[in-house]
Amino acid sequence: ARPRVGYFYSGRSGTQLLTDSLNHIFVKDYQSIPVVVNESISVYDAIVMMFLEDVGTLFVVDKQSVLVGVLSRKDLLRASIGKQELSSIPVNVIMTRMPNITMCTKEDLMIDVAKKLIDKQIDSLPVVKETEKGYEVIGRITKTNITKAFVALADEKF
Amino acid sequence: ARPRVGYFYSGRSGTQLLTDSLNHIFVKDYQSIPVVVNESISVYDAIVMMFLEDVGTLFVVDKQSVLVGVLSRKDLLRASIGKQELSSIPVNVIMTRMPNITMCTKEDLMIDVAKKLIDKQIDSLPVVKETEKGYEVIGRITKTNITKAFVALADEKF
Numbered sequence: 001a002r003p004r005v006g007y008f009y010s011g012r013s014g015t016q017l018l019t020d021s022l023n024h025i026f027v028k029d030y031q032s033i034p035v036v037v038n039e040s041i042s043v044y045d046a047i048v049m050m051f052l053e054d055v056g057t058l059f060v061v062d063k064q065s066v067l068v069g070v071l072s073r074k075d076l077l078r079a080s081i082g083k084q085e086l087s088s089i090p091v092n093v094i095m096t097r098m099p100n101i102t103m104c105t106k107e108d109l110m111i112d113v114a115k116k117l118i119d120k121q122i123d124s125l126p127v128v129k130e131t132e133k134g135y136e137v138i139g140r141i142t143k144t145n146i147t148k149a150f151v152a153l154a155d156e157k158f
Numbered sequence: 159a160r161p162r163v164g165y166f167y168s169g170r171s172g173t174q175l176l177t178d179s180l181n182h183i184f185v186k187d188y189q190s191i192p193v194v195v196n197e198s199i200s201v202y203d204a205i206v207m208m209f210l211e212d213v214g215t216l217f218v219v220d221k222q223s224v225l226v227g228v229l230s231r232k233d234l235l236r237a238s239i240g241k242q243e244l245s246s247i248p249v250n251v252i253m254t255r256m257p258n259i260t261m262c263t264k265e266d267l268m269i270d271v272a273k274k275l276i277d278k279q280i281d282s283l284p285v286v287k288e289t290e291k292g293y294e295v296i297g298r299i300t301k302t303n304i305t306k307a308f309v310a311l312a313d314e315k316f
Contacts, residue, residue, distance in 0.1 A: 018311060022311065080244075081205050111309065114308050123301075142301075146308055150268075150269070153269075
């Protein structure tokens with residue numbers, strides 16, 4: 001007969017329970033709205049856009065709304081100490097372009113995205129959906145979203 | 159008599175084990191080296207320093223090495239779209255200054271620092287040590303360090 005004590009043997013250790021928690025934290029629950037710009041805008045306008053939208057990364061799309069590049073605050077700051085006029089350089093000259101963009105989907109785990117951000121030494125990833133034309137940007141994950149997931153671990157009941 | 163099964167009743171639930179893990183992750187185990195500049199250098203030189211050191215935040219100190227301000231990549235980018243010559247503006251004109259600087263110590267928990275970063279909407283905190291003259295900067299915590307702590311949760315045995 002089962003012993004009459006106030007608990008069940010779950011067969012799972014504390015480490016496993018922690019891993020279980022991490023395996024339930026998905027991109028779709030933490031992603032932010034992406035801010036996209038067209039590849040023909042100037043570096044100056046991209047910097048202004050970054051302030052208006054208060055983001056650290058802009059995703060660059062072509063006329064068909066397909067992801068073609070990524071612009072970080074660092075990319076824009078680097079351009080700002082160059083000699084060229086910021087309003088005369090298009091962003092596609094300084095952006096990181098496909099296929100060198102690390103991406104994720106909304107079904108990915110936050111822990112896996114966190115590993116990618118650390119491995120690639122980047123601050124942000126686009127959340128994409130594959131279409132016939134290419135990748136459409138449907139969200140973004142930044143280190144702020146990762147930090148929020150970390151804080152949630154302390155608050156939530158798993 | 160104690161039932162003969164292969165476990166002990168620890169009195170702690172999975173949630174408590176998770177909280178225990180978070181209560182063992184300290185600033186001192188994840189902090190990075192701080193990059194400090196003198197308050198008299200120009201915005202242009204601060205941007206160059208940010209690239210040379212590859213950091214997103216600079217801490218500004220006075221002649222006595224006491225913390226007087228913080229410069230984010232965002233602060234420097236904002237200055238770069240202004241009309242003034244970047245090499246003629248000293249950083250103390252655009253920096254966030256004391257007492258408006260959120261700080262932490264090396265004995266603080268990473269989970270508490272993560273909450274501060276989210277609450278104050280900032281990317282980085284100086285790790286400080288109080289002296290008679292003021293606060294000396296001994297480290298920094300960024301969202302990258304928080305992300306590394308989050309990744310470590312998945313890898314480590316607690």
